[in-house]
Amino acid sequence: MTDPDLTAIMSERRQLINLAYRLLGSLADAEDVVQDTYARWYALPAEQRDAIEVPGAWLTTVASRICLDLLRSARARRERYVGDWIPEPVPDHAEWVGGRPGGAAADPADPADRVTLDESISMAFLVVLESMTPAERVAFVLHDVFRYPFAEVAQIVGRTPAACRQLASSARRRLRAAEAPAAPSARRAGLVREFRQAWESKDIEALVGLLDPHATAVADGGGLATALGPLDGAWPIARAFVELAEAAPDDLTFLERTVNGQPGLVVQQAGVTGTVLAFDLTGDRIARIWAVRNPEKLRPWTT
Numbered sequence: 295m296t297d298p299d300l301t302a303i304m305s306e307r308r309q310l311i312n313l314a315y316r317l318l319g320s321l322a323d324a325e326d327v328v329q330d331t332y333a334r335w336y337a338l339p340a341e342q343r344d345a346i347e348v349p350g351a352w353l354t355t356v357a358s359r360i361c362l363d364l365l366r367s368a369r370a371r372r373e374r375y376v377g378d379w380i381p382e383p384v385p386d387h388a389e390w391v392g393g394r395p396g397g398a399a400a401d402p403a404d405p406a407d408r409v410t411l412d413e414s415i416s417m418a419f420l421v422v423l424e425s426m427t428p429a430e431r432v433a434f435v436l437h438d439v440f441r442y443p444f445a446e447v448a449q450i451v452g453r454t455p456a457a458c459r460q461l462a463s464s465a466r467r468r469l470r471a472a473e474a475p476a477a478p479s480a481r482r483a484g485l486v487r488e489f490r491q492a493w494e495s496k497d498i499e500a501l502v503g504l505l506d507p508h509a510t511a512v513a514d515g516g517g518l519a520t521a522l523g524p525l526d527g528a529w530p531i532a533r534a535f536v537e538l539a540e541a542a543p544d545d546l547t548f549l550e551r552t553v554n555g556q557p558g559l560v561v562q563q564a565g566v567t568g569t570v571l572a573f574d575l576t577g578d579r580i581a582r583i584w585a586v587r588n589p590e591k592l593r594p595w596t597t
Contacts, residue, residue, distance in 0.1 A: 303335065306350045310357050312410050316435050317361040319381030319420050321409070321594065327364070331357040351446075358432060358450045365428035376517025378524060380584050381420040382591040383570045384409050386552035414439045417554050417572035417584050422472045426465050433458045434465035479557075483550075485580060486557040486573055490548050496539045501532035506579035516588030519568070523585075531583065560595060567595035 307328060314324035331353055335343065346352045372379050413419060414435075423431050429451050436442040436450065437458070444455040444462075451458055485504060492500035505528035515521030522538070525531045549560040553572045561569040570592060574582040586592065 303332075303349055303353070306353050307332075308410075309350070310353060313354065313435070313440060314357055314361055315384070315409055316414060316420070316423070316439060317358070317432060318364060319424060320591075321382050321384055322590070323364065327357055327360045330360055354442075355446075355450050358436060362428055362432050362451065365431060368428075376515070377521050378512050378514050379424075379516075380512060380514035380586050380591075381417065381424065383417065383553050383558075383572060383586050383595070384415070385594055386555070413555070415554050416556050416574075418472070418574040418582065419469070420554070421584070422469050425468060425472075427461075429453065430461045430465045430468075433461035437462050438466070481578070482573075482575060483557040485575060485578075486559060487550060489573070489580060490550060490559055493535050493539055494548055496536045498532045498536045501535060502528045504580055505531055506576050506581045509579070509581050509583070511583040511585065513585040514588050514591070516590060518589055519587040521585070521587050562596075565596065567592045570595055 310328045310331060311324050314327040315321055318324055318327070334356055335349070335353060343349075409415065423435070426434065432451055433444075433447050433453075436447045437444060444458045447458045447462075448455045451461070453461070489501065489504050492504065507528050508526070509528050509531055511523050511525040511531045511534070513521035513523045522534050525534055543563060545563055547562045549562060551558055551560045551570075553560075553570055556572065558573060559569075559571040560567055561571070568587065568589075570586045572584045572586075573580050
């Protein structure tokens with residue numbers, strides 16, 4: 295028979311994965327945090343577990359505090375990271391061209407499939423979260439994304455509710471300052487498709503026309519894969535992408551895929567994903583490109 299208490303406890307896993315991913319920007323780290331959280335739960339004496347009235351709240355508190363500790367140590371870890379660090383991209387089940395199922399989706403058992411895709415998971419959103427202090431990020435994500443009251447956030451962050459309210463307010467200002475006018479979803483998909491076509495055909499003029507004059511491109515190889523950039527300006531970015539296409543092997547495949555809930559591109563060779571590209575738009579142009587090439591971050595993307 296199924297233990298109802300175990301079922302209730304394990305049903306919190308998806309929520310914890312969603313929370314930890316947004317707090318850390320890494321699916322692998324989120325999985326580790328959730329595993330550690332459950333280990334701490336089962337390390338409690340049975341009488342202590344029985345005395346906890348809302349196990350889900352206990353699990354959320356512990357997971358959030360573990361994430362807060364990791365965020366505080368992240369600066370030192372990032373200093374040892376080779377090159378630029380970009381949040382780990384997560385896939386969707388369906389290819390957005392025609393909404394056909396399949397493609398580079400993760401295995402159903404993979405936690406990536408349990409990360410809810412919404413605006414709080416877009417690459418642009420996660421990159422802004424990276425600029426926040428650990429306390430700002432935790433207070434903002436818990437309150438504004440997961441709707442926890444500031445009284446509960448305060449217990450997790452170790453500040454007063456008023457201080458947590460100020461942290462969340464500061465985080466919102468950062469987001470507003472970085473926010474670009476939203477483009478219609480159909481236009482987003484169209485721009486990314488046009489970028490793919492121009493890239494495949496090595497059409498530098500077409501690429502320049504799709505890019506904002508002040509566009510930026512950043513690549514994350516983590517020291518395990520070559521990574522160009524960072525690049526600034528439409529012409530340098532277009533030239534670099536054309537040079538990459540010219541040097542690419544003939545069996546390279548360019549796929550239109552959902553990347554963190556937005557239209558993106560996946561580059562594969564023999565079914566193995568080597569690059570995942572996320573885009574941010576300003577008006578009718580591509581303003582930012584993030585290219586993740588670190589194979590450790592591409593685990594859910596290989597078919």
